[in-house]
Amino acid sequence: MGFLKVTNGTLITPFRYIRGGTIVIQDGIIQGVHERDIDVPGATVLDAQGKFVAPGFVDIHVHGGGGYDFMDGTEEAFLKIAELHAQYGTTSLVPTTLTAEKEDLLHTLDVYERAKLKNNRGAAFLGIHLEGPYFALSQRGAQDPRYIRNPDPAEYEEILAYSSSIVRWSAAPELTGAIKFGQRLREKGILAAIAHTDAVYADVLEAYENGYTLATHLYSAMSGVTRRNAFRYAGAIESALLLDMDVELITDGIHLPPPLLKLVYKIKGADRTALITDAMRAAGMPEGESILGSRTNGLPVLVEDGVAKLLDRSSFAGSVATTNQLIRNMVQLADVSLLDAVRMASTTPARIMGVGARKGSLVAGKDADLVIFDENINIETTIVNGQIIYDKKQIVNTLQAI
Incomplete structure (x- = not known):
């Protein structure tokens, strides 16, 4: 060369x-x-x-871009998404799924194996992130409620045995069977993350002790302080900030306002905070109607005001951000130095995904x-x-x- x-x-x-x-x-x-x-x-x-x-940006949570979604289940979708995000500085990414039937997840894993062999014009793939389907229905956000369920050992053992390309799996730790699930992921060397959860501190602490080391898109689809019979309980947000967990933030400037960006940075710092796009298919595309998830059975959404929303505007449905925007927003909105903002988009996510020895810094x-x-x-x-x-x-x- x-x-x-x-x-x-x-x-x-x-x-x-x-x-x-x-x-x-x-x-x-x-x-x-x-x-x-x-x-x-x-x-x-x-x-x-x-x-x-x-150093090239490492996006550890991305669903799509350029009009494609990884759940489309085609090699073209994988390759086009990688090419789109490379235009905005992403050099490595973790393709992320949505809640779906087991067969759809297995098919996505199959397509990933083929696509990664052909991916020479876009951001490199670091493995698959399964986001769900083991979530709290009350914190589903834009995840399709038809596919949300509790961890099933028979199901997840089959999926784990099917592919060695799973590097991360997000789940709600308070669900029945979630602790055993986290232990199993840790045994397999797979990053376990808490997500779409109504957990309180006791749940998150137990999860942290049993393999869950990352909080998926902190603040989004995640419990805060709650009251039960007049008593206050720290939610998943406060627990992730308090414990020695890594967190990831969607810094598109819309999912989280500047005060929360500043708060997380003050508490967790650049070495525990990863910037993610959580981008769906409309990233890099004009605003208007779009689809979250696969073209065949995904959810219709509306992209306006720089973010994807459910049609009734009751919830965000993923961002349309690119990694360069994440850094720009941390500098301009959260008063973070460019040095630290770049670290949160490169060095820190590379370390979280276990590839810090070869990626994430010059x-x-x-x-x-x-x-x-x-x-x-x-x-x-x-x-x-x-x-x-x-x-x-x-x-x-x-x-x-x-």
Whole structure:
């Protein structure tokens, strides 16, 4: 593959900026991170023109984009979603399902296995995230109530045996059988997360002790302080903030207002907070009517005001955000430094998913996943495994030529 030299950029490392820095890449791996330009004979040179060069963004919770949803059950959907999000700086993502029948989940796993072998033009796949179907009906949000149920050992054991590509599974920890389920996921090395839950502190603590280490889209479809017979109980939100759990936030600027973004950052910090898009098929598309989930049996939704909603507007139905927007909002709305905002979109989610040794930071020996962007977090170039898969200037020049 030869050498690729990315030079004349402001590098964003885990702890500092390197202005006028250079990154040398060979065979998809970062060979060196330098504070100045260096001579690399025969290298292809990419001039960052003073813009920021950051580790590629890692989106650990995404459902779709570009008019496609992973639940469409086609290779085309998987590949097009990966390509769409790469245009906005995502270099790795975790395809995420919705509540569905077992057969639909198995089919999605089959398609993933085929699609990942062909995915060379988009963000890399890190494995499948099964979101549901083991949720609290009262906290279903936009999840289809027809498919919500309690954990069934016969069902989840069959699914676990069917595929080794499951890297994460979200469930409500207070359900009957959920603790045993969490223990089983931990045994399999699969990240267990609490989600769509009405749990109180005792439930979350027990779950945390039995394998659940992440709170899925904190605040969304999740219990807060409740009262039972006049007594107050901490909900899943307060429990996740109090315990040594990781949390993920949809920072599209709509799901959570600035005060809550600031609160979570103050309590959990950049090292325990991952930014996610939770994007559905309408990400990167014009507003209007859309579908959450598969085209065949998904839920009709309306995209307006920069977010997807149920038709009766009673609930959000997933975001239409892209990862560069997440970072921009944390900087502009939550007063977070660009250094920390990038960490929450790269280093932290990579660590949460167990791939921090090879992704998530500009360090020699790691995968050459990079993104170049301007002061407004507009993406100029996306590099995955040392290959330039998106270049804004090239696209603009092509359009001008046409």
